Amino acid sequence: MPELPEVESVVRQLAPRLRGRRLREVELLDPRLRRADFRPALGGTVERVIRIGKQVEIRLRETRGCGNIRLLCHLRMTGRLVWLARDETPRETRHLRARLRFDGGELLFIDPRRFGTLRFVPEGCEAPAAGLEPLSRACTPVRLSGLLARSRQELKPWLLRQDRLVGIGNIYASEIAFRARLHPRRTAGSLRPEEVRRLHQAVRSVLRRAIRFGGTTFSDFADVSGRSGRFYAMLAVYDREGRLCRRCRTPIVRFVQQQRSTYCCPRCQPLRRLGMLVASSRARETR
DNA sequence: ATTATATCCTGATCGC
DNA sequence: TGCGATCAGGATATAA
Known part of the structure; x- marks a missing residue:
């Protein structure tokens, strides 16, 4: 939760x-x-x-x-x-x-x-080093780029790692990948500078917006006074398998990564660059 | 060194 | 309605 x-x-x-x-x-x-x-x-x-x-x-x-x-x-x-x-x-x-x-x-x-x-x-018995706070000033595109560098992990599992960025869990990992228009199976270390910038922007905007709405109630989250979060209605992909993408009307798909559900829009979040898709379909045509 | 898997628990939901 | 199987938002220890 x-x-x-x-x-x-x-x-x-x-x-x-x-x-x-x-x-x-x-x-x-x-x-x-x-x-x-x-x-x-x-x-x-x-x-x-x-x-x-x-x-x-x-x-x-x-x-x-x-x-x-x-x-x-x-x-x-x-x-x-x-x-x-x-x-x-x-x-x-x-x-x-x-x-x-x-x-x-x-x-x-x-x-x-x-x-x-x-x-x-x-106080003084400090915990071992944790990851970067995604909403802190220290979280810059350059810093994020450094954290991503050389990781061969898939992007969505990478987002769940608390030793890189703290605070992101299974719901927001899918939401962030969608917002950044990156496929959750992309190799984390393979993002180009432009994609890292989009990811950085997505991490911060999705988390900030969710805070504004008091968080997400999935099944049993409730705040201090027992009220539930209002972000659930704002989710773009999470728990929306088969429903239409809010951006392009393509059905949202669900699959499993590391035994956990991942949701994405296959059209807004292509696994390969669009240019490569065009190139490969041309190659097929000429064959 | 990195990355994947099993595991800690209970409750809700699904299919038969 | 009842019952077993499956799944759930996290993180860590252990295995590969």
Whole structure:
């Protein structure tokens, strides 16, 4: 479910509700989460809530001299963070995996499939290097070109790699390839400068637009207050197999790459350059 | 070194 | 209606 735009939407809603609140109690209900050592975080005050790749980071300022603590939550496939103000009752407590009680309310971590993670990381214990933030200033066409260089991976699987660009998942990978008018099976390292520019533009515009619409609800994404994202209706190719391309009316096709669905418009996203198609059909005619 | 596959889970949906 | 098979938006460890 949650890719960069969905996590960004969650973070934007969570930040004003959490900022300045003090963490009072943590209850881990899923044994898979029990390894998280939250004790140093207790009593800490929320300084800021930001997104890092697909993760939510809640930074707590520590009061007992233990240093600041970063609470990192990865929602994976089905995780949700739900803010519950004091006196509000949760509408859905099934699959509740953790509750974090703050002054004035609590944060519920709900995750049916239990792939999600919660970690309490002392500031300074930095994670290993991750990929580039696609919406940051550092993400330029030149930088993207460098990341793509020499990769023999197919473009769409390449877009899913979190060690290159962070935040792109299966839905937006297809959407981005369509927007860039690049076939998902193109070899990532084979893009010409003009195509890299289109990809760069597509990555940023698709993600920004999805954020504007509050993310995509596929089956079970919901934001902090339980509302669903409005980007689903805007999808150009994802989950639209057999429906007509919004741009050229050709039926959208679905195929599988690395065991995951890929959607594209075979006409807007030709695998070979148009000139080559013309050339090969001419060759056929002359034969 | 890169890239592909199996795996962690549960719930929803599909075909019989 | 019931039942098993299949699929789902992520990421990592292991294999090729």
